[in-house]
Amino acid sequence: MDGPEVEVRRSKRRRRTVSAYRDGDKVVVLIPASMTRAQEAEWVQTMVGRLQRSERRRRPSDGQLLKRARELSDTYLGGLAQPETVRWVENQRSRWGSCTPGDRSIRLSTRLQGMPGWVVDYVLVHELAHLLEHGHDAAFWAWVEHYPRAERAQGYLQGYSAAAQLGAPGEEQPGEEGGTGREAGAADDVEGETDRAHGADVEDGADGRR
Known part of the structure; x- marks a missing residue:
């Protein structure tokens, strides 16, 4: 089927x-x-x-994701990161999220659906920070670390990835x-x-x- x-x-x-x-x-x-x-x-x-x-x-709608992203920007990034669109995508298998600064679009992997809200929030903050800093330098991580659960969420996603790699049928x-x-x-x-x-x-x- x-x-x-x-x-x-x-x-x-x-x-x-x-x-x-x-x-x-x-x-x-x-x-x-x-x-x-x-x-x-x-x-x-x-x-x-x-x-x-x-x-x-x-599953939150794309509109709800956009609203949440703007709330997170206001709370943790001083409202400086303002995305134009935020949407779920099914074709991201090796990354949790991505963004295009040129059109201020953010995409989240559908693999995040069902994860705790604070983990999804972290990925949103991560991508919002890319609207301010394109690379992964110290300035970028300084923005990300404004989110109080950043380290915990990173550990959660690491654990998920490791468990998925170890899983086997049977x-x-x-x-x-x-x-x-x-x-x-x-x-x-x-x-x-x-x-x-x-x-x-x-x-x-x-x-x-x-």
Whole structure:
């Protein structure tokens, strides 16, 4: 079927529940090991659909991103960085954000969707600072560091990138159901019970210095 790359992980510990979450560019679906291939195909379609709908509900519009960017500029950059447009893009796989000073446009990778707001804010501040300083010299980082969670957000993005590189397909990984094995910044986690017809419930829930 058309849609994102899907990785299915079977777990002997699971009996009735099926869950799904986004890991970078792919969707991971966790199912009981006893599930048939036909059941697997049905649940993958169901869970991917529910995850995508949940993400759309959570995703700020481009207009909201622009408003937030201007608020951040006013708060941390003295209002000096004024973007013309801010929008989500799906074709940025090696960077979290980018900007074009000439037309004052900022683009954020859709991989940021579902990450904590303060991480998205950091990437916005980073790109806003590029409207003031084009390079990555001391003057640029001085602007970025006006954002109080800059260092924490850089660490978060580093951890996400490292976890994504270490992840591998196969049996469910240790700590995954408890959350410790899941890559930081995964988007919504959707879960359902196999004895209910598609009764899934929705749960809320590199280096910055390029």
